[in-house]
Amino acid sequence: MPETAFEPWNDPTAKPLIQFRNVSKRFGDFTAIDDLSIDIFEREFFALLGPSGCGKTTMMRMLAGFETPTSGMILLDGQDISPIPPNKRSVNMMFQSYALFPHLTVYENIAFGLRRSNMPKDQIDARVKQMLKLVQIEKFGARKPEQISGGQRQRVALARALAKAPKLLLLDEPLSALDKKLRQDTQFELMDIQEKTGTTFVVVTHDQEEAMTVASRVAVMDHGKLKQVDTPDRIYEAPNSTYVADFIGDVNIIEGHATVQGPTVAISWAEGQPPIIGTPSKPMSDGKVSFAIRPEKVAISADKPTDRNNVVRGKVLDIAYLGNLSTYHVALADGTVIKAQMANSRRRSSRPFTWEDEVWLSWTDTAGIVLES
Known part of the structure; x- marks a missing residue:
């Protein structure tokens, strides 16, 4: 029997672990x-994503108990947690700085919270060893934090946060201190640990790639509001606004006026350019729209394609070489610059197009997203 997908948010009978109900938080x-409502389910790896100042850290601090909502209610397992102090909640937080005790060994750092909760000594030893094994640092138990690497310190902080088996673990920019390669490796390890423990993880990050890699669902935030809450693939392929489309990954956004033509729309957008034919995801009427299309969905060719409605001509203005692919910035006659991406299947010296080349760009009727402005 194939495993059923983990999608409790699509199950009307599933009970959320966390419920924000009309929560607002004001500082003066x-x-x-701003009046935020959201459900987060048990065993989710949930990402709060957005630029600095969007409210994601405030949400996390309210869950941890360091801030109290100005209005509204936060429920954990059906219980209002506002009156419960941070140390009495079944919630733990892993800080960006890791906040390890420098004078204690790795073992003692992990054991610290367990000793405070009066766990029997033999159980503490078994639990610490279990945590050291879970995060793969058994060899470093006797070392002090300054004697291990940044990546290992991050694991100690994670082990300490998980030691008391919280229902909910909050991670504040957990990988920001690591270099890119280590960060990518650790993302997969975090997912593995989350799956093994079954703990609900809520991560705050401004790194889109990180959120898209680790999360079961992503909440894109802006100015204290949720712009879209969805699975990573839906956020990328079907953003509900130009803000989300623009925030996640690279995108071309063209403003224009749509005329409905059955299942498609014709978007007039620039003097002398043919209308863009797009396929809206829901019924719409004539009017102002934004057309968003990812660079990898724009084909670039030397000859004019004859099998597509959407074909424009331009000149290569710039090339960003990214190893496995190249992004071509192509300027059209009216000044619009469109980005197209092409995989580098051959060596760099034999790249098909170079600066100043005249090229054709094309895409299918369903490649872009039509968003009402």
């Missing part, structure tokens, strides 16, 4: 969180 005249 500044509204950090």
